[in-house]
Amino acid sequence: MIIRRGARFFAALAVVVCLTACSGADADGARASDERWPRWDESAGVAEVVAFMNVAVPEGAAEVEGAVQVNPREDVYLLSFVTSEENAEGIAEDLRSETPLEDRKVDFAPQGERFGHLGLPEPESVEGARWAGVCPPCVGDERRSKMQWIEVYVQTLEADRVRVYLQAF
Structure with missing residues (x-):
């Protein structure tokens, strides 16, 4: 049960990191799609x-x-x-x-x-x-x-x- 919760947590964390990285935001927080x-x-x-x-x-x-x-x-x-x-x-x-x-x-x-x-x-x-x-x-x-x-x-x-x-x- 603890392994499942840990796996879910890391899976959710990976999704958040991926969405943030793939959002097109640069170092200033501007979105590339706003160009x-x-x-x-x-x-x-x-x-x-x-x-x-x-x-x-x-x-x-x-x-x-x-x-x-x-x-x-x-x-x-x-x-x-x-x-x-x-x-x-x-x-x-x-x-x-x-x-x-x-x-x-x-x-x-x-x-x-x-x-x-x-x-x-x-x-x-x-x-x-x-x-x-x-x-x-x-x-x-x-x-x-x-x-x-x-x-x-x-x-x-x-x-x-x-x-x-x-x-x-």
């Missing part, structure tokens, strides 16, 4: 995004902005800058999309507020923006084998100046 998603990696910027996307920001580009949105499954890398139409076309071609930049209808909602973090409108909502997207591993682009998808939007601003939006995950 908000998505969130922005405040230490990441243009350099980290360029390295992940394996793209070059054209010399003389203006308004260069980059950010990383941290998500539980995959992070989203954002890059935007203003450059010439020729540079934008070259960047789009370098993605190895099966189709060239094409007009994209503005009849669907943006994929959340991502570029808004950079102070820009979402490219899906920009009238007249042209788009191309590609799955790098699907087209054998070993330079970008770490990502599942990369897309570019090109918005015409004025004579030979365009805003380039790049998004990858």
Whole structure:
């Protein structure tokens, strides 16, 4: 009888210890599940995004902005800058999309507020923006084998100046 009570006590103690250890609490008592998603990696910027996307920001580009949105499954890398139409076309071609930049209808909602973090409108909502997207591993682009998808939007601003939006995950 005493052995049974002792076994029950230790079994109950083991359950309590396991529940406490598995609760996701850290040293400060905060729960890991309380972390908000998505969130922005405040230490990441243009350099980290360029390295992940394996793209070059054209010399003389203006308004260069980059950010990383941290998500539980995959992070989203954002890059935007203003450059010439020729540079934008070259960047789009370098993605190895099966189709060239094409007009994209503005009849669907943006994929959340991502570029808004950079102070820009979402490219899906920009009238007249042209788009191309590609799955790098699907087209054998070993330079970008770490990502599942990369897309570019090109918005015409004025004579030979365009805003380039790049998004990858």
